[in-house]
Amino acid sequence: MSHTESLGAIRATKPRTGSADITRSYTALSRVVRESGLLNRTRWFYLALVSGLVLALGGAITGFILLGDSWFQLLMAGALGLIFTQFAFLAHEASHRQVLESGPANDRVGRILAAGVVGISYSWWMTKHTRHHANPNKLGRDPDIEFDTISFTEADAGRQRGLIALITRKQGYLFFPLLTLEGVNLHFRSIRTLFDRGPVKGRWIELSLIAARFAVYFGAIFWVLPLGMAFAFIGVQLAVFGVYMGASFAPNHKGMPLIPADAKLDFFSKQVLTSRNVSGGWWASALLGGLNYQVEHHLFPNMPRPHLAKAREIVREHCQTLGVPYTETTLMRSYGIVIQYLNRVGLAARDPFDCPMVNRFRRV
Numbered sequence: 001m002s003h004t005e006s007l008g009a010i011r012a013t014k015p016r017t018g019s020a021d022i023t024r025s026y027t028a029l030s031r032v033v034r035e036s037g038l039l040n041r042t043r044w045f046y047l048a049l050v051s052g053l054v055l056a057l058g059g060a061i062t063g064f065i066l067l068g069d070s071w072f073q074l075l076m077a078g079a080l081g082l083i084f085t086q087f088a089f090l091a092h093e094a095s096h097r098q099v100l101e102s103g104p105a106n107d108r109v110g111r112i113l114a115a116g117v118v119g120i121s122y123s124w125w126m127t128k129h130t131r132h133h134a135n136p137n138k139l140g141r142d143p144d145i146e147f148d149t150i151s152f153t154e155a156d157a158g159r160q161r162g163l164i165a166l167i168t169r170k171q172g173y174l175f176f177p178l179l180t181l182e183g184v185n186l187h188f189r190s191i192r193t194l195f196d197r198g199p200v201k202g203r204w205i206e207l208s209l210i211a212a213r214f215a216v217y218f219g220a221i222f223w224v225l226p227l228g229m230a231f232a233f234i235g236v237q238l239a240v241f242g243v244y245m246g247a248s249f250a251p252n253h254k255g256m257p258l259i260p261a262d263a264k265l266d267f268f269s270k271q272v273l274t275s276r277n278v279s280g281g282w283w284a285s286a287l288l289g290g291l292n293y294q295v296e297h298h299l300f301p302n303m304p305r306p307h308l309a310k311a312r313e314i315v316r317e318h319c320q321t322l323g324v325p326y327t328e329t330t331l332m333r334s335y336g337i338v339i340q341y342l343n344r345v346g347l348a349a350r351d352p353f354d355c356p357m358v359n360r361f362r363r364v
Contacts, residue, residue, distance in 0.1 A: 022266050022268050022269060022322060022324075023266050023267070023268070025268070025318070025321075025322060026266070026267060026268040026299075029268075029299075029314070029315070029318050030300075032314060033300060033303075033311060033314060036310070036314070037307075038300070038303055038307040038310055038311050039300065039302065039303055039304075039307070040304075040307075041099070041100065041101055041304060042304040042305075042306045042307065043100075045304065045305070045306045046090075046093075046099045046304075049090065050090070053083065053086055053087055053090065056079075056083050056086075057080075057083050057087075057117075060076055060079045060080050060083060063075075063076050063079070064076045064220070064224070065224070068224065069224075069225065069226060069229070071229065071232075073225060073229060073233055074232060074233060074236050076233075077232075077233045077234070077235075077236035077237040077240070078236055078237070078240045080237045080240075081183070081236070081237045081238070081239070081240025081241040081244060082240060082244060084117065084118050084119075084237075084241050085240075085241055085244040085245055085248070085289075086289065087113050087117045087118050088113075088114070088118045088120070088245060088289075089248075089288075089289025089290070089291070090113055090289070091109075091110045091113035091114040091117075091118065091122065091125070092110075092125075092129070092289065093289070093290065093304075093305060094106045094107070094109045094110030094113065095107075095110045095122070095125065095126055095129065096297075096301045096302050097301075097302040098301075098302055098303065098304045098305065099304070107122075110122050110126075111123075111202055111205065111206060111209070112209065115205075115206040115209035115210050115213070116209040116210075116212070116213055117213065119187055119210055119213050119214060119217070120186055120187060120190045120191075120210075121190035121191060121193055121194050121206050121210070122202065122206060123193070123194070123200050123201050123202055123203070123206060124189070124190040124193040124194070125190065126201075127193075128143050128144075131143050132144045133298065133301060135259070135270075136253055136259075136270065136271065136274040136275065136298060137253050137256055137257065137258050137259055137274040138258075138259040138260075138261065138263075138270075139153065139258055139259065139260055139261045140261040141261070144249075144253065145253075145258070147159075148185070149164070149167065149178060150168075150171055150175065150178065150342065151168050151171065151342075151345055151346065151348075151349070152254070152342075152345065153258065153345065154345055154348035155348075157345050157346055157347075157348035157349045158348040158349065160349045164349075165349040168346045168349035169346045169347065169349045170343070170346060171342045171343065171345070171346040172338070172339040172340060172341070172342035172343030172344075172346060173339065173343065175246075175250075175338065175339060175342055176243065176246075176247070179242050179243040179245075179246035179247065180239040180242055180243055181239075181242060182242030182243070182245060182246045183237075183238035183239060183240075183241040183242030183245070184238055184242070185242070186242070186245065187238075191210060194206055194207050194210075218234075221233055221234060247335070248287075248288045248289065248291055249291065250334075250335070250338050251276060251278050251291075251294075251331065251334035251335065251338065252275060252276060252291060252294040253274055253275060253276065253294070254337075254338045254341060254342070255276075255334075255337040255338050255340070255341035255342075256273070256274045256275065256276055256327065257273055257274060258274075259274065268299070268324070269324060271295070271298040271299050272295055272298075272299070272315075272319060272324055272325075272326065273324070273325065274298075275294040275295045275297075275298050275327070276294060276295075276327045276328070276329065276334060276337075277292060277293055277294055277295050277296075277312070277326075277327065277328035277329075278291075278292035278294075278328070278329065278330065278331050278334055279292075279328055279329065279330055279331075280292060280330070280331060281309065282309075284331065285305065285308070285309070289305070290305035290308055292331075293308035293309065293311070293312055295312070295315060295326065295327075295328075296308045296311040296312050296315055299311075299315060
């Protein structure tokens with residue numbers, strides 16, 4: 001069931017049941033979720049998940065060593081792209097305190113996984129992602145809808161010129177091809193923040209972990225493979241990582257209503273109206289790292305992944321009672337919505353070959 005097309009833009013209007021009523025009902029919902037034990041840690045699940053990922057990484061490394069000088073190494077590169085993305089999902093869960101009881105312990109695990117395994121700054125991710133969760137799809141507040149090659153608002157699209165304007169006008173169709181560069185973009189943007197002059201929590205720990213990670217990674221690749229094959233290996237790994245990451249996070253909010261900068265919404269409405277679930281159950285949860293339960297994740301960010309499916313049943317019923325739209329669709333349909341939305345936004349980009357003088361006389 002998908003309400004995406006019928007929602008339209010979110011305006012600062014009063015909810016039908018009243019903001020105070022929805023706030024009180026969310027308190028009641030939280031109590032039911034807590035009393036159902038859905039916020040309890042699931043140590044065995046995460047222990048099994050970490051063990052499985054370590055085995056997968058070990059298998060990829062073993063395959064890399066055994067294959068040696070062979071173009072079949074590109075299969076290993078693709079496998080590493082998938083495995084690193086799964087480690088990134090786990091780091092994301094640690095950042096939300098989903099894995100362990102202690103906040104500092106979660107941060108240590110998240111920092112090691114993000115910087116030491118994936119090669120991305122944990123502090124950068126925490127800063128960016130915390131802002132997103134506080135104001136999903138809110139103009140001027142959510143960093144995930146800020147311009148970065150892709151325009152998520154018509155205002156940003158209308159400002160683009162030249163080559164970027166050409167890309168923007170067809171950005172929906174170009175979205176997945178552009179994701180092949182997202183791996184490079186994520187590494188570059190996150191590492192760059194570690195050299196900012198302002199305070200960065202864990203700066204030197206992360207720089208050390210990232211430096212060690214890339215030294216081992218690049219050292220092994222250029223030691224074992226010929227130069228051309230080595231670059232091809234790195235390119236495939238980063239492309240798969242970028243596409244997998246982008247394709248996992250894009251269905252969550254892209255194409256959902258945007259909240260005007262001056263709008264005031266209660267927490268429950270803000271999180272539910274801007275989030276989209278992906279149907280599929282356990283396989284979608286495994287594939288997307290639990291991000292398929294985006295509504296529940298935004299309402300209860302510290303809920304462990306195995307409990308999100310049960311929470312979905314409770315939240316759906318709660319939304320039906322309140323008359324609040326609950327959006328859920330298939331993975332393929334969500335991609336179609338994202339592509340259509342980005343193309344619609346991209347139409348606001350000025351054609352770089354249009355002549356302003358000619359257009360002026362045409363209007364006259």
